[in-house]
Amino acid sequence: MITMDDIVREGDPILRKVLDEVNMPPTEEDKAELRCMLQFLKNSQDPEIAGKCNLRAGVGLSANQIGLNKRMFAVYIADEDGEKAYTVFNPKLVSHSISMIYLPQGEGCLSVDRKVDGFVPRYERIKVKAYDLDGNEVLIKLKGYPAIVFQHEMDHLNGIMFYDHINKDNPFALPANTDIRSVYE
Numbered sequence: 001m002i003t004m005d006d007i008v009r010e011g012d013p014i015l016r017k018v019l020d021e022v023n024m025p026p027t028e029e030d031k032a033e034l035r036c037m038l039q040f041l042k043n044s045q046d047p048e049i050a051g052k053c054n055l056r057a058g059v060g061l062s063a064n065q066i067g068l069n070k071r072m073f074a075v076y077i078a079d080e081d082g083e084k085a086y087t088v089f090n091p092k093l094v095s096h097s098i099s100m101i102y103l104p105q106g107e108g109c110l111s112v113d114r115k116v117d118g119f120v121p122r123y124e125r126i127k128v129k130a131y132d133l134d135g136n137e138v139l140i141k142l143k144g145y146p147a148i149v150f151q152h153e154m155d156h157l158n159g160i161m162f163y164d165h166i167n168k169d170n171p172f173a174l175p176a177n178t179d180i181r182s183v184y185e
């Protein structure tokens with residue numbers, strides 16, 4: 001079972017690596033690891049388990065955050081209209097909207113044990129081509145908060161941290177000449 005002790009924190013070079021593609025079809029090991037990552041997210045959002053194991057409630061986890069050099073991540077979003085779980089290998093952003101969005105409270109990261117203030121501009125809508133747990137190619141279309149989570153995780157696979165997107169001069173400045181609006185989780 002993955003616990004917070006298994007989560008790599010900023011400063012570890014693997015968080016700045018461009019990770020390697022996973023050969024398709026995925027091996028049993030690849031699939032087991034990705035399933036574990038999704039289970040961690042579910043556990044982290046279960047008050048009972050999270051309380052017992054001191055888990056920080058997470059919505060997304062990329063492989064390098066548990067020390068694995070593999071282009072894969074899990075996302076688990078449980079909201080009013082049910083739960084959305086994604087386990088993806090080798091995701092590729094195939095298209096995105098011009099319009100952008102950002103979380104008014106800013107972003108955080110399971111690998112970052114500090115608050116970093118500032119807006120993180122993200123595409124409002126994205127289309128992602130990836131491979132699912134069975135190694136089948138899937139096209140995933142997302143908008144709003146789920147799109148933000150996917151972009152945050154895809155950044156991790158390329159060694160990018162959320163704060164790399166924050167304006168250095170004014171963390172709350174929004175990109176000029178851009179259609180951008182705030183969205184809530």
Ligand SMILES: CC(C)(C)[C@H](NC(=O)Nc1cc(F)cc(F)c1)C(=O)N(CC(=O)NO)CC1CCCC1
Pocket residue numbers: 044045056057058059060061062065078107108109110111148149152153156185
């Ligand atoms: C870093 C942390 C604050 C824990 C963040 N959670 C979050 O933003 N909100 C959240 C968590 C829940 F479990 C249920 C819920 F409805 C809301 C998160 O999991 N991540 C994932 C991460 O660090 N992946 O590497 C950071 C988010 C910032 C924007 C998108 C993902």
Ligand SMILES: [Zn+2]
Pocket residue numbers: 108109110111152156
């Ligand atoms: Zn993160």
